[in-house]
Amino acid sequence: MARWAPDAAGRLQAAALELYADRGFDQTTVADIAALAGVTQRTYFRHFADKREVLFSGQDLLQEFLADWIRSQINPDDPIGTVMNGLAMAVSKFPAKTPLSVKRSAIIAANGELRERELQKLASLAMVISNSLRQAGIDSSKAEAAAEIGTLVFKLGYQRWIGGDSESLEGALRGVFADLKSVIGEDAVTVPVLARRRPKVA
Amino acid sequence: MARWAPDAAGRLQAAALELYADRGFDQTTVADIAALAGVTQRTYFRHFADKREVLFSGQDLLQEFLADWIRSQINPDDPIGTVMNGLAMAVSKFPAKTPLSVKRSAIIAANGELRERELQKLASLAMVISNSLRQAGIDSSKAEAAAEIGTLVFKLGYQRWIGGDSESLEGALRGVFADLKSVIGEDAVTVPVLARRRPKVA
Numbered sequence: 001m002a003r004w005a006p007d008a009a010g011r012l013q014a015a016a017l018e019l020y021a022d023r024g025f026d027q028t029t030v031a032d033i034a035a036l037a038g039v040t041q042r043t044y045f046r047h048f049a050d051k052r053e054v055l056f057s058g059q060d061l062l063q064e065f066l067a068d069w070i071r072s073q074i075n076p077d078d079p080i081g082t083v084m085n086g087l088a089m090a091v092s093k094f095p096a097k098t099p100l101s102v103k104r105s106a107i108i109a110a111n112g113e114l115r116e117r118e119l120q121k122l123a124s125l126a127m128v129i130s131n132s133l134r135q136a137g138i139d140s141s142k143a144e145a146a147a148e149i150g151t152l153v154f155k156l157g158y159q160r161w162i163g164g165d166s167e168s169l170e171g172a173l174r175g176v177f178a179d180l181k182s183v184i185g186e187d188a189v190t191v192p193v194l195a196r197r198r199p200k201v202a
Numbered sequence: 203m204a205r206w207a208p209d210a211a212g213r214l215q216a217a218a219l220e221l222y223a224d225r226g227f228d229q230t231t232v233a234d235i236a237a238l239a240g241v242t243q244r245t246y247f248r249h250f251a252d253k254r255e256v257l258f259s260g261q262d263l264l265q266e267f268l269a270d271w272i273r274s275q276i277n278p279d280d281p282i283g284t285v286m287n288g289l290a291m292a293v294s295k296f297p298a299k300t301p302l303s304v305k306r307s308a309i310i311a312a313n314g315e316l317r318e319r320e321l322q323k324l325a326s327l328a329m330v331i332s333n334s335l336r337q338a339g340i341d342s343s344k345a346e347a348a349a350e351i352g353t354l355v356f357k358l359g360y361q362r363w364i365g366g367d368s369e370s371l372e373g374a375l376r377g378v379f380a381d382l383k384s385v386i387g388e389d390a391v392t393v394p395v396l397a398r399r400r401p402k403v404a
Binding site: 115 | 317318344346347348354358385386
């Protein structure tokens with residue numbers, strides 16, 4: 001539904017993007033968006049809860065997809081591998097990068113309310129992944145760690161892809177994962193140093 | 203200043219926590235907080251920009267501390283080690299867990315606006331760490347990865363500490379870091395699988 005289909009929801013999203021980009025988010029009303037998309041405001045609110053949500057329905061689909069993926073594809077010995085493969089599969093269904101999707105990111109980056117909503121969506125993605133992993137039998141702290149890393153890979157990978165050159169989204173995710181792995185693998189000294197220093201906090 | 207000192211700012215924070223816990227965040231005004239702390243509203247706004255900010259000044263201190271730490275202590279071969287040691291040093295100065303700090307977390311968790319502000323603070327912590335690492339000569343994508351991992355360690359470690367039993371905050375951070383490392387180290391199969399699958403996205 002929504003973002004990936006050329007129906008009323010899709011027309012509303014395109015209209016919202018166009019108006020937010022041209023007039024600004026604050027200067028656009030739901031009535032404007034509905035009019036441009038050729039539907040009523042009631043139709044708008046049947047698809048999107050508010051003025052911000054129209055930009056984020058892709059993330060709801062991503063959450064649903066990953067929850068299903070984890071349920072059916074879990075590898076109990078490799079939770080992060082399960083999550084990464086699910087992300088790879090999900091983004092292979094994303095639409096290609098277009099001037100409109102680049103605009104979307106710029107609109108969000110320029111508005112505090114929209115940045116907040118995006119952070120919420122990411123927090124909620126992490127929670128969905130973590131719950132799904134736990135339901136699939138993964139130990140709770142591992143589930144949380146894998147969920148947060150997966151969410152981070154998606155966040156940074158998407159940013160790099162949308163802001164970067166021709167690299168594919170999946171390639172960007174893979175690059176971020178490799179960076180995280182290399183950075184976290186360099187810490188040979190960290191744990192002992194942390195363990196040594198342990199002053200007053202009780 | 204603020205959270206770590208028993209001055210007007212400290213009294214305002216204690217008063218805000220008490221009122222938010224007793225009456226709820228929405229039912230409390232800045233006037234109520236100022237009255238309970240025995241100062242004027244003007245004094246309140248000299249210390250805190252709004253009703254939410256009074257709960258988060260510790261995070262501003264943490265950002266400043268880490269920026270200074272990275273500037274002076276950077277190990278170019280181990281950015282994440284630098285960040286983790288900075289975090290360990292910072293949290294060694296945090297006040298001990300008290301009924302009030304436990305309340306603070308519960309108040310934030312119960313309110314959408316406060317959760318949004320907390321996510322913003324974490325995003326801004328990641329940005330400060332990332333910028334500091336870059337200024338200290340770390341390659342941009344490594345800086346970003348180390349910053350996001352450090353921020354994640356702080357977020358999850360703090361949650362585990364405040365919601366958990368007697369473990370120290372530094373111990374909780376160390377535990378989260380170990381979980382992230384073990385989860386991300388399990389992915390032997392992930393990168394090749396991702397590399398194989400690469401359909402249409404351009």
